[in-house]
Amino acid sequence: MNEKTKFMLKQIAFYTFVFTVVAWIVVPLIVVALYAFSSKLDYYDPSKIIPFHYTKQWVYTLLFTLRALDAIKNSIIVAVLTIIISFALGIPAGYAIAKFIFPAKDTIKLSIVALRMFPIPVMAIPLVVLYIRLNLIDTLLGVALAHTAMALPFVVLITSSIFAGVSTELEEAAMVFGLTRLGAFLRITLPLALPGLAAAAMFTFVMSWNEVFVASVLTLQHRTLPAQILSIMAGASGGAAPDYYKFAAAFIMMLPAMLFIFFARKYLITMWGITLK
Amino acid sequence: MVEVRLENLKKYFDKGRVKAVDGINLTIKDGEFLVLLGPSGCGKTTTLRMISGLEVPTAGKIWFEDRDVTYLPPKDRNISMVFQSYAVWPHMKVYDNIAFPLRIKKYPEEEIRKKVKWVAELLQIEELLDRYPAQLSGGQRQRVAVARAIVVEPDVLLMDEPLSNLDAKLRVMMRAEIKKLQAQLKVTTIYVTHDQVEAMTMGDRIAVMRQGKVLQVGPPVEVYSKPNSIFVATFIGAPEMNIMDVTVKETEKGIVLEGEGFEISLPQDLGELLRDYINKTVVFGIRPEHMTVEGISEFLHVKRKAKIKGVVDFVEALGTDTIIHARVGSKIIKVKIPGHVPVELKKEISIIIDLDNIHVFDKSTEKAII
Numbered sequence: 224m225n226e227k228t229k230f231m232l233k234q235i236a237f238y239t240f241v242f243t244v245v246a247w248i249v250v251p252l253i254v255v256a257l258y259a260f261s262s263k264l265d266y267y268d269p270s271k272i273i274p275f276h277y278t279k280q281w282v283y284t285l286l287f288t289l290r291a292l293d294a295i296k297n298s299i300i301v302a303v304l305t306i307i308i309s310f311a312l313g314i315p316a317g318y319a320i321a322k323f324i325f326p327a328k329d330t331i332k333l334s335i336v337a338l339r340m341f342p343i344p345v346m347a348i349p350l351v352v353l354y355i356r357l358n359l360i361d362t363l364l365g366v367a368l369a370h371t372a373m374a375l376p377f378v379v380l381i382t383s384s385i386f387a388g389v390s391t392e393l394e395e396a397a398m399v400f401g402l403t404r405l406g407a408f409l410r411i412t413l414p415l416a417l418p419g420l421a422a423a424a425m426f427t428f429v430m431s432w433n434e435v436f437v438a439s440v441l442t443l444q445h446r447t448l449p450a451q452i453l454s455i456m457a458g459a460s461g462g463a464a465p466d467y468y469k470f471a472a473a474f475i476m477m478l479p480a481m482l483f484i485f486f487a488r489k490y491l492i493t494m495w496g497i498t499l500k
Numbered sequence: 501m502v503e504v505r506l507e508n509l510k511k512y513f514d515k516g517r518v519k520a521v522d523g524i525n526l527t528i529k530d531g532e533f534l535v536l537l538g539p540s541g542c543g544k545t546t547t548l549r550m551i552s553g554l555e556v557p558t559a560g561k562i563w564f565e566d567r568d569v570t571y572l573p574p575k576d577r578n579i580s581m582v583f584q585s586y587a588v589w590p591h592m593k594v595y596d597n598i599a600f601p602l603r604i605k606k607y608p609e610e611e612i613r614k615k616v617k618w619v620a621e622l623l624q625i626e627e628l629l630d631r632y633p634a635q636l637s638g639g640q641r642q643r644v645a646v647a648r649a650i651v652v653e654p655d656v657l658l659m660d661e662p663l664s665n666l667d668a669k670l671r672v673m674m675r676a677e678i679k680k681l682q683a684q685l686k687v688t689t690i691y692v693t694h695d696q697v698e699a700m701t702m703g704d705r706i707a708v709m710r711q712g713k714v715l716q717v718g719p720p721v722e723v724y725s726k727p728n729s730i731f732v733a734t735f736i737g738a739p740e741m742n743i744m745d746v747t748v749k750e751t752e753k754g755i756v757l758e759g760e761g762f763e764i765s766l767p768q769d770l771g772e773l774l775r776d777y778i779n780k781t782v783v784f785g786i787r788p789e790h791m792t793v794e795g796i797s798e799f800l801h802v803k804r805k806a807k808i809k810g811v812v813d814f815v816e817a818l819g820t821d822t823i824i825h826a827r828v829g830s831k832i833i834k835v836k837i838p839g840h841v842p843v844e845l846k847k848e849i850s851i852i853i854d855l856d857n858i859h860v861f862d863k864s865t866e867k868a869i870i
Contacts (some may be wrong), residue, residue, distance in 0.1 A: 256863065390585060392583045392584070392585050392587040393587050393589055395554050395574075395581075395583070395587065396581065396587035396589070397553055397589075397600075398553075398554065398573070398574045398575060399554070399574045399575070399579060399580065399581045399658075400575075400580070400601035400604065400648070400652070401554075401575045401601055401604035402575060402599060402604060402607055403575065411589060414591050415589075415590065434526075435565060473853065499817055
C-alpha cells in the first residue's frame with residue numbers, strides 16, 4: 224500500500240466517523256420533524272416510511288387548543304429568570320473561587336458539586352410544602368428559583384474556570400492605569416469572559432428548558448413546556464395521546480431551543496472575529 | 501517625576517511564614533533607572549507590586565517625594581507598569597489599548613489622538629494602531645505595552661521582566677531601546693529582572709536582592725568589581741566567578757593564601773587586610789576574565805600577578821572568547837581568554853592571576869574582606 228492510498232483510507236475513515244456522529248444527531252431530528260407534520264393516514268400506512276401528505280393540525284392543536292404556546296412563554300420566562308438569578312449569584316462566587324485564596328476553598332468547591340448529588344425527588348414533597356407556605360407554588364418565579372438551585376453549582380464552577388482563564392495581569396494593568404477593582408472587572412474581565420459566560424447561559428437555558436420533574440411538581444396552571452407536554456401526553460385530557468401528537472410535541476420542544484442555540488452560536492463566533500488567545 | 505523611597509518595607513505571606521520582602525530600605529532618585537536584580541523568589545516582583553499598589557505591605561512605608569502612598573490604590577499613584585505577559589487587552593485594538601488610560605483620566609479625544617500618535621511614532625508602531633493584539637507578534641505587543649505605559653507620562657514607570665518572553669535577538673534590541681527611551685523621558689524607572697546582563701546594560705544602579713533583602717546597591721560597574729558578598733559576586737558575571745576555600749598563612753614571603761594544590765602570595769597591602777584571618781579558612785574568588793594562561797595570552801596592563809598550576813580539563817571555544825576549564829587540585833577553575841586560542845586537553849598550564857582583581861570573603865558571614 225503506498226502513501227497515497229494510506230492517506231485516502233485515512234480520509235475515508237475520518238469522514239465516515241464524522242458522518243456517523245452527525246447522523247446520530249441529525250436523523251432523529253429529521254424523523255421528528257417529518258412525523259410531526261404527517262397526516263394520520265400516511266403515519267399509519269406501513270408501506271410509507273416517508274409521509275407524502277402533510278398537515279399542521281397536530282402542532283396547531285398542541286399550541287393553541289392544548290395551550291402549549293402559553294407553556295412556551297412560561298418556559299422562556301422561567302429560563303431567563305433562571306439565567307438572571309443564577310448568574311447574579313454564581314458570577315461573584317465563580318470570580319472569588321478563580322481569583323482569590325481563602326480558607327476552606329476546596330471544601331466549598333466540593334460542597335457546591337455535592338449539592339448536585341442530592342436526589343431531587345426526595346425533596347419534592349418538602350419543597351411543595353415550603354412553596355405553599357411561601358406562596359410560591361404554581362408561580363414562574365418559584366420554578367425559576369428551583370431551577371436556579373439546580374443550575375447554580377454548574378454556573379459557579381463554569382464561571383470560575385472562565386475567570387481563571389482571563390489573565391489576572393490584564394485586570395491588574397487596568398487597575399494600574401486608573402480603574403478600581405470593580406471597574407477593572409466590568410471593563411476588562413467581563414468583556415473577555417463574555418463568550419464563556421454566553422456558553423454558560425446557553426447551558427443554563429437548556430437545562431431549565433428541559434427540566435420536567437420539578438416543573439411538574441411545582442406548577443398546575445402555569446406550566447412550563449415540558450411539564451405541559453408531559454401532562455398532555457400522559458392523558459390529562461382523557462386517554463394517552465396518539466403517536467403523531469408525540470412527534471408534534473417533540474418538534475415544539477426542540478425547535479425553540481435549537482433556534483436559540485443556533486443564533487447564540489453565530490453570535491459567539493463572530494463576537495470579535497478573532498479568538499482570544 | 502518623583503523620587504521613590506522605600507522605608508523598611510516588608511511583605512509576609514501565609515501568616516508570616518513566608519517572608520517575601522523582609523525589610524527593604526531603598527531610595528530611587530528622580531529620573532533614575534534602577535534595576536532590581538535577583539533569582540526567582542527573591543522578592544523583587546513583590547517589591548515592585550507594592551510600589552505599584554497591587555500588593556499592600558505588611559509593614560513599612562513607600563514615599564513618592566513627600567507623599568505617603570503606602571496604602572493608596574494603584575489608580576491614585578500616577579504610575580505605569582509594563583507586565584511580563586505585556587497584559588495588552590485582547591478585546592481592544594492597539595489604538596484603544598494605548599488610549600485607554602487617557603480615556604479613564606478623561607482627556608479630550610483630540611488630545612488623546614495627539615498623544616497616541618506621539619507615542620506610536622516614538623515606538624514605531626503607527627501602522628499597528630488599527631490591529632487587534634492577537635494579530636501582533638510578541639515583540640510588537642511588547643512595544644504596545646511600553647507605549648501604553650509611557651503615554652500617560654507617569655511619575656514612576658515600573659517594569660516586571662518585560663523582555664523575558666522575547667527571543668534573544670529582539671531582547672538585545674529592546675534593551676537598548678527601552679534604555680534610550682528612559683533617558684529621553686527622564687522618568688523614574690524601576691525595572692525587575694533576573695538577567696544580570698540586562699541589569700548591567702540598562703541600570704543606572706542595580707539593587708541585588710536575595711531572600712527578601714537587598715544585598716548591595718550601586719552602579720553596575722561597582723557591583724561587578726566590588727561585590728560585597730559571595731552571592732553578589734557569583735550572581736553577576738558570566739561565566740561566574742571562581743570560588744574556593746583557602747587558608748590564610750603567614751610565611752617568610754608574607755601573607756599567603758593556601759588552597760588545594762596551589763598557593764598565592766599576596767602583596768603586602770592586600771595581605772595586611774587578612775591579618776585577622778591568619779590560620780583561618782576564607783573564601784577566595786577570582787573572575788574568569790581576570791586570569792590568563794602563560795604562553796597563550798598575556799595581560800597587558802596588569803602590574804601584580806600570581807601564578808598557579810593546573811591541567812586543562814575542557815575547552816569551550818565561543819569564537820569571541822575561549823573558556824578553559826582547568827583542574828587545580830580537585831577543583832575546576834574557569835579561565836576566560838579573549839579571542840580564539842588553540843588549547844590542548846590534558847596539558848599542564850600555568851594560570852596567571854591578576855592580584856588587583858581578587859576577592860576574599862569571610863567564610864561564615866559570606867561578606868567581602870577584599
